[in-house]
Amino acid sequence: MSVEAHPGPLQNMSLAMRAWNIRRKALLMGEVQGQGYIGQALGVADMLAVSYFHALDYRADDPEWEGRDRFYLSIGHYAIALYAVLMEAGILPEEELETYGMDDSRMPMSGMASYTPGMEITGGSLGQGLGIAVGAALGLKRKKSPAFVYNLMSDGELGEGSTWEAVMSGVQWQLDNLICIVDFNNQQADGPSRNALAVGAEAPKWAAFGWYAQEVDGNDIKALVAAFDAARALKDPRPRVIICNSTMCKGIDFLEQREMSHFIRVEADEWTKALTVLEEGKPE
Known part of the structure; x- marks a missing residue:
């Protein structure tokens, strides 16, 4: 991580605290609109904390710094989660939180790169992000840049043919700078992912295509740190994938216990309740 990104005591904040802050900001944004893909945001908070405060090299005051690692959000409807981490990183001002999803906001409900500093691509239609990441990683290699490209995608995208074309291309071009x-x-618009085309054995499947594949608990920060470190340190001309088994609504027990679906409905009186539950679980 660039030292210029987080000077002083901010560097000492734990990753668990970063993830907690991301969850809180996402809930506050959801409360503004009374809706949002909050289940996904709560579920990926740990992955985003490890990405932005452990793995990525970037400069908060210069989001387009040429030497930065790129973070691509393939899943555009997860934008509420990315906005939360961009605020936590100091790339977006927290004062804009209450503009989420409003007219003229820099934070539309589905992410758009032309609107938001720090958002590298416009996510969706799903299945396109990894292909864009392959192209970017190839371009960076040809420029002899040491930067990495990180692409966050959903399990539902494993059913898209374009994803597997990108998987094969990453191996063909030996993109060891792609993670x-x-x-x-296990949730997508039509129901559980495992009832669709993601039928299990994901890591062996990627490995069979030639990727360095790891599978971890996506809500275990220590496991995520180890996996991210192993992916970046590997001395092998292969792209890398980390499959993160996550829990939607992680950290808010009454939402975790709700019948899961692609879009979790939160009633008007439940936003405050969710924030209270989160506060009770605040890391030391």
Whole structure:
């Protein structure tokens, strides 16, 4: 991580605290609109904390710094989670939180790169992010840049043919500067992912295509740190993938226990309740 990104005591904040802050900001944004893909945001908070405060090299005051690692959000409807971490990183001002999803806001409900500093691509239609990441990683290699490309995608995208074309291309071009993060929460618009085309054995499947594949608990920060470090340190001309088995609504027990679906409905009186529950679980 660039020292210029987080000077002083901010560097000492734990990753667990960063993840907690991301969850809190996401809930506050959801409360503004009374809706949002909050289940996904709560589920990926740990992955985003490790990405932005352990793995990525960037400069908060210069989001387009040429030497930065790129973070691509393939899943555009997860934008509420990315906005939360961009605020936590100091790339977006926290004062804009209450503008989420409003007219003229820099934080539309589905992410758009032309609107938001720090958002590298416009996510969706799903299945496109990894292909864009492959192109970017190839371009960086040809420029002899040491930067990495991280691509966060959903388990539902594993059913897209374009994803597997990108998987094969990454191997063909020996993109050892490409790290794909799969949020496997087993939910997509048509129901559980495992009832669709993601039928299990994801890591062996990617490995069979030639990727360095790891599978971890996506809500275990220590496991995520170890996996991210192993992916980046590997001395092998292969792209890397980390499959993160996550829990939607992680950290808010009454939402975790709700019948899961692609879009979790939160009633008007439950936003404050969720924030209270989160506060009770605040890291030391």
